[in-house]
Amino acid sequence: MNTDKEILVALAGNPNSGKTSIFNSLVGANQKVGNFSGVTVEKYSGKKEYNGYTITFVDLPGTYSLTAYSPEEVVARNFIIEEKPDLIVNVVDSTNLERNLFLTTQLMDLECKMIVALNMSDEIERKNISIDTNQLNRLLGAPTVQTSAAKKTGIDELLDKIIKIKKGELETNTHKLFYSDNLEEQIEKIKQTIDSSKHLNGKYNARWLSIKLLENDKIVYNLMRENPVWIKINPILSEAITRFENKFDSEPEMLLTEERYSLIRGAIKETVTYPPKKKKSKTEFVDSILINRITGLPIFLFFMWSIFQLTFTLGDYPMGLIEDLFAFLGDSAAALISNPTAQSIVVDGIIAGVGGVLVFLPNILILFLCLSIMEGTGYMARAAFVVDKIMHKFGLHGKSFIPMITGFGCSVPAFMATRTLKSESDRITTMLIIPFMSCSAKFPVYVLITGAFFATKTAGNVLFGIYIFGVGIALLSAKLFKKTIFDDESEPFVMELPPYRVPTLKTLIMQMWFKAALYLRKAGTIILFASVLIWISTNYPANEEVAQQYDNQIAEVQSNNQLSDEAKEEQIAVIENNKLKSKLEYSAAGYIGKFVEPFFAPLGFDWRLSISLINGFAAKEIVVSTMATIYALGDADESSSALRASLSNDPSYTVATALALMIFVLLYIPCFAATVVFHKESGKWKWTLLYGTYSVVIAWVMAFIVYNISSLFL
């Protein structure tokens, strides 16, 4: 920053250290979202006016280290190197110091000015743990502040220290992180050679470059290879690596990591005091059951099964009420609007389409609430731990499981959550299988179909079965990709077990409200727009000739004096129904549906289901709204009754059709938005093409198998 009164501060920390919460406490509503230069990683920044200074905070992506394995790590360290912030606030989760201080040691290597914010201080207080911050300050050579983003404590102290450092009244970066003599000797040799080169213009810290070269950092390697000094460095580096391998039977990278952890463990021993240990802590006791080798998996499956039962049984009550509300709205609108076209567009288009999607809001809220509780309590990480072994059998590790579970909510954040995976092959494989983790937008289709074709008692089990089927396909696909495309093993990774926390009701309600608002916004915009489009495509072009033929038939029945009034009414109702059905068949949607019907016919789907599935490429909720409009228009007698009843009463659909439809919806591309994010995250067209074609092919093949097998028995 250029003026004396402006300070640029970067917030760095592990995911879930509370970095975002600290950032929010610091800047409040003065936030801006952009992208880090040259990449698509989101950049949150915000300004704070404090004691005459303007402090700009930039929230760096959450990372566990600063290697070159993931885009986030590269973004974070490039920002520090290239933007040269005045100061780094390293947010550390005090309840998990060993893991969090690893990043701190890497920031120390960068020799930048730093304050360590020991966050979650409320948690350690509750656990009677105390940290000697003065001593930690001395050991790390950086001021430390205890903060609690939850209780909003320590924030002003943090701001005061930032200003003091700017004014030069407080020392930071007072000492380097020194490694053992063997390592230091090699670091120094490489550093001296780098120092002798004028080509790097002091942009990079020479000691940091030396450490990174010893760590075999790909980006630094490439950078240095382009530099003339490489001719001198290369032999020194090769000699150093061979020497470490001969002497310690280990690469310098491993030795550096070991030494960093040794320093951290030492620092913790010297500064942290734990309360006297009782027999077994509560966490240890709960963990001994939840992540036990025998009980862990069944308990996890039971939790997941209960979630689906709960969403179905509990969600059924408000769902019935919302269905009644929309039926009432439809009847009222029909009574108020006399123009038949306007009446149809409002009742059959908008109210049926939007209403058809909104009735599932309660179910979705229950699902999100349960997922939030799992995440907030720390159980999600345990679940990942439990499935770690199984995941290894399929070429992945437990770390991939969290993005997969996030995929139950929405594929978009799930694709983003894969950023924590360091290996490219693990990341791409996980992204390719996320579409099979059924997202909440597919949920309305299942609730609709299971509700229509299965008794309430079995519906929850069918729903659970569909999700498990998706997980099975995901794991088998991972194995296939790992064996064919990537041909490598998953890399070893420490599975973290965060402490158990009791999520506050406020956080849970806020999260639910946030999701509800998104769903409502989607219903009020995309779904509303799609409903009107669907209505137009199902009403136009109108075939006047065919309509006239039906009108003639009606006129004939009316003028037939041999029929009683009752018989006339009955026959006219049948003709009216046929007239509406043929109107749909001759409409644009009818033509498209009929055009794609041969592709879907082997799966037992007629043109109406086919067009709904085609529309579902845009968003899965539109599958439901398309059906809602088609059935509202196509059934003269039951225009206001629930869509579920229309489907179950339709003689052309069987339980086999229902199962095949759910399997197809489960497995094919989640939605247009997710596809865009997939492409952004994977960065290559070849992956996006594979993602699209693979999911559609698998969806078709599986739906075909399920349809044909279940047709034999059901």
Ligand code: BGO
């Ligand atoms: C959830 N104290 C306590 N007790 N909690 C804190 C503190 C603190 O000082 N600071 C943050 N948290 P982020 P990153 C959550 O998300 O800021 C909590 O990744 C939940 N989620 O509220 O997001 C914070 O930016 C469901 O909690 O971290 C957040 O570094 C139920 O730590 C979590 C309850 O904070 C991570 C909480 C699905």
